[in-house]
Amino acid sequence: MRDKWSSNLGFILAASGSAIGLGNLWKFPYNTGSNGGGAFVLLYILFLVIIGIPLMLAAITLGRKTELSxxxxxxxxxxxxxFVGTLAIICGFIILAFYSTVGGWVIFYLxxxxxxxxxxxxxxxxxxxxxxxxxxxxxxxxxxxxFMIATILIVLKGISGGIEKASKIMxxxxxxxxxxxxxxxxxxxxGIEGIEFLFVPDFSKINMNVAMNALGQVFFSISIGxxxxxxxxxxxxxxxxxxxxATLIPVLDTIIAILAGLAILPAVFALGFEPTDGPKLMFVTLPAVFSSMPFGYFFSLLFFILVLFAALTSSISMLEVAVSYFVDEKGKKRVPTTIITGGFIFLLGVPSSLSLGAWSFKVLGNLNFFDLYDKLASNILLTTGAFLLAIFVGWVLTPEKxxxxxxxxxxxxxxxxIWSLLIKYVVPIAIGIILVNSYIDFIKSVLGIE
Structure with a gap:
C-alpha cells in the first residue's frame, strides 16, 4: 500500500519545509538589500499572489489527482x-548535488x-x-x-514515518x-533603519530589473519546477x-523570508555591515554581526541550527522526488533505493564541493562545476519544469478537470x-519571461560572455 501523510498538518509542514531553505535565509535578505528594500518586498508579495499561489495549487492538484510520482x-x-517528469527528476539530482555542498558548509559552521x-x-x-x-x-x-547521510536516514523512514515526523520537529x-x-x-x-529599509517602499527604486528579481525570488523560493x-x-x-x-505553503514560506529579513537586515544596518554580500552574508558577515551582539555565541549557535533545519527539510524533499520515481514506476524497495540514490547524488556532488577550491578550473565557458550545476538546474531545468507545469495544467489536463x-x-x-485565467495565460507568460532571460544568461555563461 502506498504511504500517506498521517495528517494535513504534516503535509503542510513538510511541503513548507521543502520550500523554505537556504534561499529564504540568505538569498531573500541579499536580494532585498540589492533591489531597493521595501520596493522589492512589495513586488515579491504581489507576484506571490498572482503567480506563486496559482502554480502551487496546480502542482498539488496534479499530484493528488494522479496519486503518482x-x-x-x-x-x-x-x-x-x-519527459517533463524526467526533467524534474534530473533537476532534483543536480540541485541536491550542489545543495549538499552548501549543506556541508552549514554543518561545518554549526x-x-x-x-x-x-x-x-x-x-x-x-x-x-x-x-x-x-x-x-x-x-x-x-x-x-x-549532510547526505542525515538526508538519507530521514527519507529511509518513508513519508509518514520519516519526512513528516522530521518536519513536525524541525x-x-x-x-x-x-x-x-x-x-x-x-x-x-x-535596527530601525533596517526595518524601514525592509518595509517602507521607495517606488523610485522600481524598475524592470527589480521586478525580474522579485519574480525570480518567488519562483525559485517555492521550487515548483x-x-x-x-x-x-x-x-x-x-x-x-x-x-x-496551496495558499498556506507559500504564505508560510514568505513569512519565513520576511522573518529572515528581520533577523538579518536590522542587525546588519545597526552594526554597520553591508547587506549585499551574497553567500558571504551568511558565512562571514553574520558571524561578525552575532559576535557584535550581547549573547552573540548563543545567537550564532541558534542561527546555524536554524539554517541546518532549513537545509534538511529541503534536501529530503529533493531526494524523495527521485526515490518515489523508482519505488512507484520501477517497483523498487524504498530502503536500498534511498541508499543507492543518495550515494549516487553524493558522488555527483563531489566535483561541486571541490570546484570552489582544489578543482577551481572552468569546465564550460566561465563556469566551474558548482556554477554549472547551479545554473543548469536553477536557470534551465527548474524554470522549464515550472513553465511546462503551467502549460500542462492550463491546456492539457485543463483547468476544468x-x-x-x-x-x-x-x-x-x-x-x-480567476485561477483558470491565471494558470492558462498569466503564469505561463510570467515564467516565460524568466525562462528567456534564464536561457540567455546560461548561454552567455557557457560562451564565457560576462
Missing amino acids: VFGAYRSIDKRWA KSAIVGDLSTTDSAYLNSLFDNLLNSPIELLSYQFI MPALFIMIIIIAVRSITLKG IGTMITYGSYLDKKDNLLST AIEEIESSKIEFKLAK
Missing part, C-alpha cells in the same frame, strides 16, 4: 508529457559555532575560515557526506528560532482541502474562473 503524474494523463570559532568580529579571520574550508577537500567532502523549531533571532535583531540600537509539490501532493488524502493547503479535483473535497472554489 512526478513522472507518473504527467504520463498517466498524456504519455507525450512524461560545529565552528559550538566550539567558539565564530566568536569574533575579525572579518579577515572569518574570511580565512571560509576560504580554508573551500580549500580543504577532506573537510569539505566529510561534511557533505554527513519546522516549529525553525519558526521559534528565527523569531528569537529577529526579535533580538530589531531591538538593537539603530523540481516536482516536489507534485510528489508530496500525491500522498495527500482525497478529503484534504487543496485550496487552503483540475477544479473538479479541487472541489472533490466538498469545497467550493469561488475563485475558479
Whole structure:
C-alpha cells in the first residue's frame, strides 16, 4: 500500500519545509538589500499572489489527482508529457548535488559555532575560515557526506514515518528560532533603519530589473519546477482541502523570508555591515554581526541550527522526488533505493564541493562545476519544469478537470474562473519571461560572455 501523510498538518509542514531553505535565509535578505528594500518586498508579495499561489495549487492538484510520482503524474494523463517528469527528476539530482555542498558548509559552521570559532568580529579571520574550508577537500567532502547521510536516514523512514515526523520537529523549531533571532535583531540600537529599509517602499527604486528579481525570488523560493509539490501532493488524502493547503505553503514560506529579513537586515544596518554580500552574508558577515551582539555565541549557535533545519527539510524533499520515481514506476524497495540514490547524488556532488577550491578550473565557458550545476538546474531545468507545469495544467489536463479535483473535497472554489485565467495565460507568460532571460544568461555563461 502506498504511504500517506498521517495528517494535513504534516503535509503542510513538510511541503513548507521543502520550500523554505537556504534561499529564504540568505538569498531573500541579499536580494532585498540589492533591489531597493521595501520596493522589492512589495513586488515579491504581489507576484506571490498572482503567480506563486496559482502554480502551487496546480502542482498539488496534479499530484493528488494522479496519486503518482512526478513522472507518473504527467504520463498517466498524456504519455507525450512524461519527459517533463524526467526533467524534474534530473533537476532534483543536480540541485541536491550542489545543495549538499552548501549543506556541508552549514554543518561545518554549526560545529565552528559550538566550539567558539565564530566568536569574533575579525572579518579577515572569518574570511580565512571560509576560504580554508573551500580549500580543504577532506573537510569539505566529510561534511557533505554527513549532510547526505542525515538526508538519507530521514527519507529511509518513508513519508509518514520519516519526512513528516522530521518536519513536525524541525519546522516549529525553525519558526521559534528565527523569531528569537529577529526579535533580538530589531531591538538593537539603530535596527530601525533596517526595518524601514525592509518595509517602507521607495517606488523610485522600481524598475524592470527589480521586478525580474522579485519574480525570480518567488519562483525559485517555492521550487515548483523540481516536482516536489507534485510528489508530496500525491500522498495527500482525497478529503484534504487543496485550496487552503496551496495558499498556506507559500504564505508560510514568505513569512519565513520576511522573518529572515528581520533577523538579518536590522542587525546588519545597526552594526554597520553591508547587506549585499551574497553567500558571504551568511558565512562571514553574520558571524561578525552575532559576535557584535550581547549573547552573540548563543545567537550564532541558534542561527546555524536554524539554517541546518532549513537545509534538511529541503534536501529530503529533493531526494524523495527521485526515490518515489523508482519505488512507484520501477517497483523498487524504498530502503536500498534511498541508499543507492543518495550515494549516487553524493558522488555527483563531489566535483561541486571541490570546484570552489582544489578543482577551481572552468569546465564550460566561465563556469566551474558548482556554477554549472547551479545554473543548469536553477536557470534551465527548474524554470522549464515550472513553465511546462503551467502549460500542462492550463491546456492539457485543463483547468476544468483540475477544479473538479479541487472541489472533490466538498469545497467550493469561488475563485475558479480567476485561477483558470491565471494558470492558462498569466503564469505561463510570467515564467516565460524568466525562462528567456534564464536561457540567455546560461548561454552567455557557457560562451564565457560576462
